[in-house]
Amino acid sequence: MQYTDEQIQKMLELKESIIDKMTKYQEELDFLKKNLEIMDIVLKSSSFTKASSLPRKKEEKPVIEIKEEESIPIKKNKDGEVIANAFVTPEQISIILNEGIGLTDEMPPLRSFFIERIIGEMKKIDNADVKNGKIDESSVIDCVINKSGPAIREIIIKNYKQKERLDEIINTATWSLTRMIENSIK
Known part of the structure; x- marks a missing residue:
């Protein structure tokens, strides 16, 4: 099947547009992945602290105050x-x-x-x-x-x-x- 010059030109423009969008989205994906990696590092170092390294509370739990049975x-x-x-x-x-x-x-x-x-x-x-x-x-x-x-x-x-x-x-x-x-x- 033969395509006209105009059709070929439109296909080339479409291909170029698709490649541009793919590049743009790939850059966006790379940016998001890097941010996720940074967030993972921050979360691992701050919120998942080992129980042994948590500061001990000085205050005792309140003792029950029942005077009578x-x-x-x-x-x-x-x-x-x-x-x-x-x-x-x-x-x-x-x-x-x-x-x-x-x-x-x-x-x-x-x-x-x-x-x-x-x-x-x-x-x-x-x-x-x-x-x-x-x-x-x-x-x-x-x-x-x-x-x-x-x-x-x-x-x-x-x-x-x-x-x-x-x-x-x-x-x-x-x-x-x-x-x-x-x-x-x-």
Whole structure:
């Protein structure tokens, strides 16, 4: 097929225009890539600091200020039925299950989540504080389960120390006990 001189001229102009645009966009891409590389370097050096190089906070977390024993009802998440009561003193949390609940300490997620993960992580922090001389060994958080036969009667958490820990313990105990009841019905 033969093209006219005019068509060939237009194709050459189009080709030249495409090459110009490609060059322009390539320069733009190169510019953006260089900026991304610079941003990556800055971000790596400033925001992803190793935990060991972070400055230590001097202030201690506030110690819980409960003067008398406080009772907190623990309710099932779905229907709001009270399944236990948490009796809180400055020294310990005593979670007493209601009669007839019939949960055992072998039912998940009590050991795997509540005791090993939640209380276990708090215990690791306390043990590190013992090594650093911040607290006595007798102040390390501890969890004891009292039973009536195979059924859990009471869960005692000693040395919880902080309001944040109290809140986390109550919330995760509520979740764990609710899941245990749901699993026992299945």
